[in-house]
Amino acid sequence: MSKKLTVGITQGDSNGIGYEVIIKALADERMLEFCTPVIYGSSKIFGFYRKQMHNIGQMNTNVISNAREAHPKRINILNCVPDNTVIEPGLSTPDAAKAAILSLERGVSDLKNGEIDVLVTGPINKRAMNNEGFGFTGHTEFLKKSFEADDVTMIMVAEQLKVGIVTSHIPLKDVPGALTVEKILGKLRALKHSMERDFGIHSPKIAVLGLNPHCGDGGLLGDEEQSVILPAINAATDEGILAFGPYSADGFFGLGNYSQYDAILAMYHDQGLAPFKAIAFESGVNFTAGLPAVRTSPDHGTAYEKAGKDAADPRSMISAIYTAMDVYRNRLAYDELVENRMQVKLPDSTIRPKGGKIIE
Numbered sequence: 001m002s003k004k005l006t007v008g009i010t011q012g013d014s015n016g017i018g019y020e021v022i023i024k025a026l027a028d029e030r031m032l033e034f035c036t037p038v039i040y041g042s043s044k045i046f047g048f049y050r051k052q053m054h055n056i057g058q059m060n061t062n063v064i065s066n067a068r069e070a071h072p073k074r075i076n077i078l079n080c081v082p083d084n085t086v087i088e089p090g091l092s093t094p095d096a097a098k099a100a101i102l103s104l105e106r107g108v109s110d111l112k113n114g115e116i117d118v119l120v121t122g123p124i125n126k127r128a129m130n131n132e133g134f135g136f137t138g139h140t141e142f143l144k145k146s147f148e149a150d151d152v153t154m155i156m157v158a159e160q161l162k163v164g165i166v167t168s169h170i171p172l173k174d175v176p177g178a179l180t181v182e183k184i185l186g187k188l189r190a191l192k193h194s195m196e197r198d199f200g201i202h203s204p205k206i207a208v209l210g211l212n213p214h215c216g217d218g219g220l221l222g223d224e225e226q227s228v229i230l231p232a233i234n235a236a237t238d239e240g241i242l243a244f245g246p247y248s249a250d251g252f253f254g255l256g257n258y259s260q261y262d263a264i265l266a267m268y269h270d271q272g273l274a275p276f277k278a279i280a281f282e283s284g285v286n287f288t289a290g291l292p293a294v295r296t297s298p299d300h301g302t303a304y305e306k307a308g309k310d311a312a313d314p315r316s317m318i319s320a321i322y323t324a325m326d327v328y329r330n331r332l333a334y335d336e337l338v339e340n341r342m343q344v345k346l347p348d349s350t351i352r353p354k355g356g357k358i359i360e
Helices: 020-028 041-050 092-112 126-131 138-148 173-179 181-197 226-240 249-254 269-280 317-338
Strands: 005-010 035-041 062-064 075-079 118-121 153-158 161-165 205-209 242-247 263-266 286-288 294-298
Touching: 005 092, 005 317, 020 041, 020 263, 020 317, 035 041, 035 092, 035 317, 041 062, 075 118, 075 263, 092 118, 092 126, 118 317, 138 286, 153 181, 153 269, 161 269, 173 242, 181 205, 181 226, 181 249, 181 263, 181 317, 205 226, 205 249, 226 242, 226 263, 226 294, 249 269, 263 269, 286 317, 294 317
Parallel strands: 005 035, 005 118, 035 075, 062 075, 118 294, 161 263, 205 242, 205 263
Antiparallel strands: 153 161, 153 286, 286 294
């Protein structure tokens, strides 16, 4: 529990703000007291962006060829991107996309092989990467394939708010057809398990959002709430999962009702991420639940408009690094508790719901 963790950090798109937020996050010397960082990228590109920034003191770096060489008191840079990569801040280019792919592939490989303890991924341009043959709609899908995971769940994490997504990177028009009772129930199981194992929350209360405006308004605006979502909530209740809803998303967030729950399950990407980023954008973290290893990332994109201008806010990257370490240690504690089969019965401070109801 007390060991210093090795944190792998992929550079992301080399023309975005990835390097800037990484450098700013690691500029505080106290960071090296908690972890040994390994940046998967290029010492040349690191140096380029380092020169663009003001108010950054001395940074001790160490260039390595594999993570086992990482110096515990320095910022380690594992060169896995070609030296001839052209740096063009603010532009989407094939070079930047290829660099992002190489960085991600090496970082995930080392995570799988136990060379690093956790992985934090820098922001990428999904379209540009797919133009270069990446073949995935985002980090989440790539990680699921890489680890051969049965299912993974994107969870947006902040101190006051945790939001899981049933469907992530698919077109909005495909969302209704992708929703099934079993899929929603599976996400509720995964969200409960992650809250308990990854975040140390016993018997989490989970709010479930509806799909349609006003939760369908009694079927007038859609019937997915009655035909799919409510049955999933009732099935979850029968399993002992504290699931409530469905709730109409606008009133749920607008009235601050999210503060009464440990986690929220949204039906589609923007339904969950839009309010999350409005509430906790500066410190928000993207976490992939369901993997055998820990991966987080900042909750923002490449922000090309800020690249190379020393204008990027590093708080989300800082949160992503600390969240990854917290989850790693929470898992150790949880797994030890399960293994030891402790006889202490934890108190249940919540009341199990009798069944869901639609709340507009």
